Amino acid sequence: MRYILEFNKVTKIFYPPFSFKNPLDFLSSQKAILALNNITFQLREGVILAVLGPNGAGKTTLLKIISTLILPDSGTVKIKDLILGKDDLRIKSLIGWVGSSERGFYPRLTGRQNLEFFACLYGLDKKKINLRLQELFKFFKIDYQDKRFDTYSSGMQQKFALMRALLHDPELLLLDEPLKSLDYTTALNLRNFIKEHLVKEKNKTVIFTTHRMEEAVDFADLFMILVKGYLYGLGTLSELRKKVNNPSATLSEIFLKLTQ
Amino acid sequence: MWLRKIIGFLKKDFLLESSYRFSFFFDIFGILINISIYFFIDRLFEQRLVAHLEEFGVNYFSYVILSSAAFSYIGIGMGSFAERIRSEQVQGTLETILVTPTRTAVLVFSLIIWSLFSATLELFMYITLGIFLFKIDLTHLNILSCIITLLLIIISFSSLGIISASFLIVFKRLNPLSWLIGSLEGLLGGVYFPITVLPGWLQFIARFFPITYAIRAIQLAVYKGYHPMQLSRELGFLFLFSILLLPISIFIFWKSLYRSRKTGTLAHY
Numbered sequence: 001m002r003y004i005l006e007f008n009k010v011t012k013i014f015y016p017p018f019s020f021k022n023p024l025d026f027l028s029s030q031k032a033i034l035a036l037n038n039i040t041f042q043l044r045e046g047v048i049l050a051v052l053g054p055n056g057a058g059k060t061t062l063l064k065i066i067s068t069l070i071l072p073d074s075g076t077v078k079i080k081d082l083i084l085g086k087d088d089l090r091i092k093s094l095i096g097w098v099g100s101s102e103r104g105f106y107p108r109l110t111g112r113q114n115l116e117f118f119a120c121l122y123g124l125d126k127k128k129i130n131l132r133l134q135e136l137f138k139f140f141k142i143d144y145q146d147k148r149f150d151t152y153s154s155g156m157q158q159k160f161a162l163m164r165a166l167l168h169d170p171e172l173l174l175l176d177e178p179l180k181s182l183d184y185t186t187a188l189n190l191r192n193f194i195k196e197h198l199v200k201e202k203n204k205t206v207i208f209t210t211h212r213m214e215e216a217v218d219f220a221d222l223f224m225i226l227v228k229g230y231l232y233g234l235g236t237l238s239e240l241r242k243k244v245n246n247p248s249a250t251l252s253e254i255f256l257k258l259t260q
Numbered sequence: 261m262w263l264r265k266i267i268g269f270l271k272k273d274f275l276l277e278s279s280y281r282f283s284f285f286f287d288i289f290g291i292l293i294n295i296s297i298y299f300f301i302d303r304l305f306e307q308r309l310v311a312h313l314e315e316f317g318v319n320y321f322s323y324v325i326l327s328s329a330a331f332s333y334i335g336i337g338m339g340s341f342a343e344r345i346r347s348e349q350v351q352g353t354l355e356t357i358l359v360t361p362t363r364t365a366v367l368v369f370s371l372i373i374w375s376l377f378s379a380t381l382e383l384f385m386y387i388t389l390g391i392f393l394f395k396i397d398l399t400h401l402n403i404l405s406c407i408i409t410l411l412l413i414i415i416s417f418s419s420l421g422i423i424s425a426s427f428l429i430v431f432k433r434l435n436p437l438s439w440l441i442g443s444l445e446g447l448l449g450g451v452y453f454p455i456t457v458l459p460g461w462l463q464f465i466a467r468f469f470p471i472t473y474a475i476r477a478i479q480l481a482v483y484k485g486y487h488p489m490q491l492s493r494e495l496g497f498l499f500l501f502s503i504l505l506l507p508i509s510i511f512i513f514w515k516s517l518y519r520s521r522k523t524g525t526l527a528h529y
Contacts, residue, residue: 120268
């Protein structure tokens, strides 16, 4: 089976930054935060994986490692057989990343100007940029492309973040809490777009983080349960039900059972 | 493809700058005020400074207007990278840029392309205002020497700027040394007066600053029409400085990004 993503014994620890007030904190293992502990898993193409966990579980760190923004302390990460840390430029052209923050755009530029700039950085030429933007604006029903970015609502800004991640038609889409600012209808449309268009039609792979169980059940094929850097479970809902020996357990019940 | 990315940055920065509608006019006004100050200082002290300026064959006003224009170039090289990195961090765009497949060297150059462009405009504004309003004489100008000198100024001083930006990425603070070096260069580099005005021991120290050679080369190229061979000492020093510092600074920048990826602090400021 071809895997799009392979994690092999990946560990990430964050140490407190050096400060002159408390110089020894820098060396203290008690002050260090274990973000990911010896994580190993493989992910096949064409699925939606929900990474579940409370705040501080390591969900964002996991996504940032895949997106090359954070390097692991140990272990290896492969994306389509490319090794993270060695083939980063090629990896970056395979992934689309939407961060959890609504920042990340130039507030004084228009929505279109922002997307045009990032499309340039993905190496698209002018003709391709225009075509792609036309396609995306139509799909996301964006009528006001030429408004200043800081005048858009949070939901619109989130749509732009997603459009930016899709500009170069990536193989692997990484979404950090993608539905948090969206109203019910927009969230539903977005879920359908990702499920039907990106995953079923185009065989793309999507990883998203959330701490909302019902959102994950509606949206994902696979579920990863992560708490304080430890991986407690990974599989489909029925696989996780088998793991807890309860064929009718809800995802919340599975989560509680596995992490107790 | 790298050219497309650089042009993308240039266009984006132009759009951002032009969104501040009055800043361009304030810049021109600031330059005009500076030039006027130098003009009146020149009228006050012309006779006493002539001996020190004989080598360049110009009055104080012509000397300082050119040095100031060149110094703004140097300032861009020294300070622009750190400013741009800080601005991208604050806007939250540094991470979104770094997830795109853009090489470190292309990113480094792209970050300051607009600043270089605007410094070049500023240089032309200084010169144009100098020629038309204050009648400075550019009849001896050697264009080739000027271009080589400006290129070497950009490369060598940008390298120092890249090192400052690396310091910012790792320590989240501006490099205090860059401020000190910047101030000392203004004092010792011959920007506001030729270094022959300084006492001997300060002149000796000034020889170790690349700005001394940069200012001298540009003055001689513009006002005396020296060709590159006649400026071999000055250009040679700048070339040596550039060739040593540029690869080192890009390596340090790459290392600082690597370290921030390790500590997970790329977006912190």
